[in-house]
Amino acid sequence: MAITVVGSVAYDSIETPAGRRERCLGGAATYFSLAASFFTDVRVIAVVGEDFGPEQEAVFAARKIDTRGIERAAGKSFFWEGSYLENLNEAQTRNTELNVFASFEPKIPGAYRDSEFLFLANIDPVLQRRVRDAMPGVKLVAGDTMNYWIKDHRAALREVLLGLDVLLINDAEARMLAGNNNLVQAARAVRALGPRALVVKHGEYGATLFHESTPKGQAPEVFRAPALPLEQVIDPTGAGDSFAGGFFGYLASQSELTPAAWRRAMFYGSVMGSFACERFGTERLEQLSRPEIDARFHVFRELTHLD
């Protein structure tokens, strides 16, 4: 089943202990859609500037991602500059230029309307809600957010949470949103705000799925997927969005959302996150193949299973 994703398509300048890249293709919707495209059809809603050219377009086309919802606006694309020199687990933002994103008004192409899965990547919750409301027929809605929206745009964010089935955030965001440092208690508080499932990402330690007790055919109550211990992290940019793409893309590829499907989705999320870190920007995701993905899935099983 097809996924529609709304979020940023951007240029990133990135510095890590492994080196530096100027203005490589980035943005949450980019990483998400590349990762999800290995599992299902993906359709993107975003805005880019006049600096978005055939070379960037080709990255999406090579993965057969539908870009009819990527609007071209006058001006420059969203730009982010960050450094991981001090801490590979957390970017230090050096510069953010919203550019065409400042006046982004998501427009949903008619051809996207039969999407059964919707992913609201990390953008202004007012825009997330607008897209959510415009697609009432979707089967499953997942979303992401960040500390900025949790802290200063809580009312708008709470409206979004009411319309989410799955929220994917990191430890610090979960604790901030709940106002509770205990992860189990925080997860319960966050789920009380709307999403019946919560995925908390722990960076290099993996991720945990929290889900309420439900009848057969639903997700397990708690499930933990590891991250792959990597010999070298070249660039962690987009790892969380790639996790979301693997996770949600796999769910969308399943005819039934059984507990086993949710568990495997967590593993595929970790798999895609691990690949994203292996090269700068989207380089690794662009070159990936499904057999490589499934081989790594097997590595994750070996890493965690007793027999």
Next chain:
Amino acid sequence: MAITVVGSVAYDSIETPAGRRERCLGGAATYFSLAASFFTDVRVIAVVGEDFGPEQEAVFAARKIDTRGIERAAGKSFFWEGSYLENLNEAQTRNTELNVFASFEPKIPGAYRDSEFLFLANIDPVLQRRVRDAMPGVKLVAGDTMNYWIKDHRAALREVLLGLDVLLINDAEARMLAGNNNLVQAARAVRALGPRALVVKHGEYGATLFHESTPKGQAPEVFRAPALPLEQVIDPTGAGDSFAGGFFGYLASQSELTPAAWRRAMFYGSVMGSFACERFGTERLEQLSRPEIDARFHVFRELTHLD
């Protein structure tokens, strides 16, 4: 097979968000031996003062732990006071009184000499090495250490590492010992110092076993055990030592150290660490039963396994 453990038996005063306890029974050798006693025979080498009475002795006796190697010396027992008010993942030490521990000279009872497993809990590496050298016939030696010894007693510590099969330390200690922030590279560097297996404990995120590629019958290369997401952490004191006790106790109970046995040992370590956090001090370990342990082992399997 029996385990001999050398380390501290102490009194702890502990403050956590859940409350405060004065002078409860503590010490690395105490937690380790209680946890390991559910799997195999345990023999303790330590020193206590005149304040160590029948009530404390009874805690060991109830678990059939051999205390003939616990020397009674004139003076007071080792005392530690710490707080977890700011961070449940890391104690802030308020006070340490070495007392009788300052002049500890480990003496190994003749009845301990046929122990096939030896655990060197976190004490002065000079003492760890002395005990190691005095028991050349042991089959498997594991040990722990801490930042203080890594930073200021590195030469003595390196002597100990040469005699270890398994080292159990936390993330920060592994990175400090290796001088490398990448966990995979740090693990390789630490194993090059002696121990063929390294267990890195990640606190609330679990633990990772690193082991060199070995023929069949040895441990897997990398294996990650989760920690249990706990609704309430009452007191994390001793969780790492309890992990070590469950891990090493389980290994000692096995007739053959197959890869599957090493994997299960990691799970039993996490199981015992999770119990230790549920009450103050050793309270939970004292009241535990083997069926409860195996039930939680099953919970850990559910938490991590795809099917």
